[in-house]
Amino acid sequence: MNQKRSLLTRRGFLKGAAGALFGAGLAGCGQPSPAPSPTSTPTSGPFVPSLRILWTGDSHGHLLPAYHREPFGESFLKENGIERGSEKAYLSSELDYLDLAKKYGKVGGYAHLATLIAKERAALPSLLLDAGDAWYGSAMALLTEGKALVEVMNAIGYEAMTMHWEFNLGKKALLQRISEAKFPVLAQNLIDTDFGDRILTPSIIKEVGGIKVGVVGQAYPFSLLTTESRDANPGWRMGYQEDTLQKEITQLRKEKGAQIVILLSHMGYDQDRVFAELLSGVDVIVGSHTHDILWKAQQVKNTLIVQAGSQGKFLGELDLSFRNGKVDGFRHQLIPVIASTIEPDSTVNALITKLYQPYQEQLSKVVGESKSVLYRRSTFGGTTDAYMVKAYREIVGSQVGCAPGWRFGSTVLPGPITVEDVYNVMKPTASPLYKLRLSGRQMRAAMEDNLDNVFNADPLQRLGGDTLRCGNVKIFLRRSASREKRVVSMMVNDAPLNEDTKYEIATSGGRTQYLDPEAQATAKPAVEELLNYIKANPSLVSNDAVQTFTEAS
Numbered sequence: 001m002n003q004k005r006s007l008l009t010r011r012g013f014l015k016g017a018a019g020a021l022f023g024a025g026l027a028g029c030g031q032p033s034p035a036p037s038p039t040s041t042p043t044s045g046p047f048v049p050s051l052r053i054l055w056t057g058d059s060h061g062h063l064l065p066a067y068h069r070e071p072f073g074e075s076f077l078k079e080n081g082i083e084r085g086s087e088k089a090y091l092s093s094e095l096d097y098l099d100l101a102k103k104y105g106k107v108g109g110y111a112h113l114a115t116l117i118a119k120e121r122a123a124l125p126s127l128l129l130d131a132g133d134a135w136y137g138s139a140m141a142l143l144t145e146g147k148a149l150v151e152v153m154n155a156i157g158y159e160a161m162t163m164h165w166e167f168n169l170g171k172k173a174l175l176q177r178i179s180e181a182k183f184p185v186l187a188q189n190l191i192d193t194d195f196g197d198r199i200l201t202p203s204i205i206k207e208v209g210g211i212k213v214g215v216v217g218q219a220y221p222f223s224l225l226t227t228e229s230r231d232a233n234p235g236w237r238m239g240y241q242e243d244t245l246q247k248e249i250t251q252l253r254k255e256k257g258a259q260i261v262i263l264l265s266h267m268g269y270d271q272d273r274v275f276a277e278l279l280s281g282v283d284v285i286v287g288s289h290t291h292d293i294l295w296k297a298q299q300v301k302n303t304l305i306v307q308a309g310s311q312g313k314f315l316g317e318l319d320l321s322f323r324n325g326k327v328d329g330f331r332h333q334l335i336p337v338i339a340s341t342i343e344p345d346s347t348v349n350a351l352i353t354k355l356y357q358p359y360q361e362q363l364s365k366v367v368g369e370s371k372s373v374l375y376r377r378s379t380f381g382g383t384t385d386a387y388m389v390k391a392y393r394e395i396v397g398s399q400v401g402c403a404p405g406w407r408f409g410s411t412v413l414p415g416p417i418t419v420e421d422v423y424n425v426m427k428p429t430a431s432p433l434y435k436l437r438l439s440g441r442q443m444r445a446a447m448e449d450n451l452d453n454v455f456n457a458d459p460l461q462r463l464g465g466d467t468l469r470c471g472n473v474k475i476f477l478r479r480s481a482s483r484e485k486r487v488v489s490m491m492v493n494d495a496p497l498n499e500d501t502k503y504e505i506a507t508s509g510g511r512t513q514y515l516d517p518e519a520q521a522t523a524k525p526a527v528e529e530l531l532n533y534i535k536a537n538p539s540l541v542s543n544d545a546v547q548t549f550t551e552a553s
Helices: 012-023 074-079 087-092 097-104 110-123 139-143 147-156 165-169 171-180 242-254 269-278 346-356 383-396 419-426 440-455 526-536
Strands: 051-056 126-130 203-208 211-218 260-265 284-287 298-300 303-307 314-323 326-336 366-370 400-403 415-418 432-439 469-471 473-477 487-492 502-507 520-525 549-551
Touching (some): 051 284, 087 326, 110 147, 110 314, 110 346, 126 260, 147 346, 211 242, 242 269, 260 269, 269 303, 284 314, 383 432, 383 520, 419 526, 432 526, 440 502
Parallel strands (some): 051 126, 260 284, 284 303, 400 502
Antiparallel strands (some): 051 314, 203 211, 314 326, 473 487
């Protein structure tokens, strides 16, 4: 139940172009991508690569390999030419997930990524980027306030990144992490409220293989509206800042001599397509935020768009041919990071072991046993969410339990559950658990607002992640309807919603608590409340995904 943003800095033509593009059939938020464009396209003669772009995005602080289930099905596999049961299918799909997880094992891990990065760097002059959501979303990210991730990324040799969930660290910790990074953190759209100055470096120029490459950072435009605390980053403002973005790109080319320009974006795939249509002078958009797995690079006008999923399960690689003053062709691949098939880099592995040492005993404690596959990634929520909203409700004794529509969170297979699992799978943030009272009218309005944030036909009007997940609430919706008309009917505790009745709600992780000035917070963070709940109820059974929303006929 996030509050709707009160300001956007778009122009009328920007909104119109977005609507036109979406009407032409773009993928929806969290949905499979459109039919792919070619993986390799030289425009004249044989392809001879000049430089290589390597990137990660949406890794959410997962230093070690983990399991991660995707929501996509048969249609996604067919569109991308992937055989069911294959390694690519395991990385991309929900189909046969448990069997394939047992076959292929855990994915991601920064020491494993480091091995691949070193190998791919050695073949061509390269640039290593991260598209954001690197320093937040796991136990180690939370417990070290992102410091562990900065140290590991320094060791690997990242050359630039942008941000989103990093803002949840709060202004003081975030600025400290940025100062510790041995690479620039780029955000052309982060502005000082009082003076209108940029807070961070907007762009850089790097010479790669004798070619001047400009990189502009576009942090998530609504980062300041999606932090758990609305007071986390005082004195800053954001938005798309599209006018200054175009000026920065033009300046890179005309005044600083950039021959290739990359937009390092944490806006989301549909939003990247809009900006590729509208901006001039951008050769490549390296994107993130929507966790899309683009097995093949997409092209809008003269701009290539790439994205490499989430959780560190892919290393993105884009080779460019530069001839006659322009990008002449490309070769693209997503390199799977299957931990069992890659020898971890010894230096990075040793560093991760050292960083874990103060927390290892605590995080490795077994607190329960899952009888189910616990996963989150889904537009409407997964089995993890179903378990959490039930637990929240029982912990505070409320009628309804709600969890935000986060995309991030690892997966747990049936078996022992550790403290670290509870953080990484369920709640890797510091906020407490809240108990509040809202009228039925407020609940319906909040749900309408959330649905508009997810399903608005204009990608630039979308805010946050996927839909809310609420236990003991049933909603029939029409996602294609206009704002405030998507909720067809709503039930609470199997009875029709009464707009004048006050309902008790337990929630954590968003900003719903601000709707009730008298909301009560637990003394401990919600993750600790969950740990205590699991210790008291150590058998976790959650075989069905949360069922808050059903499409109306």
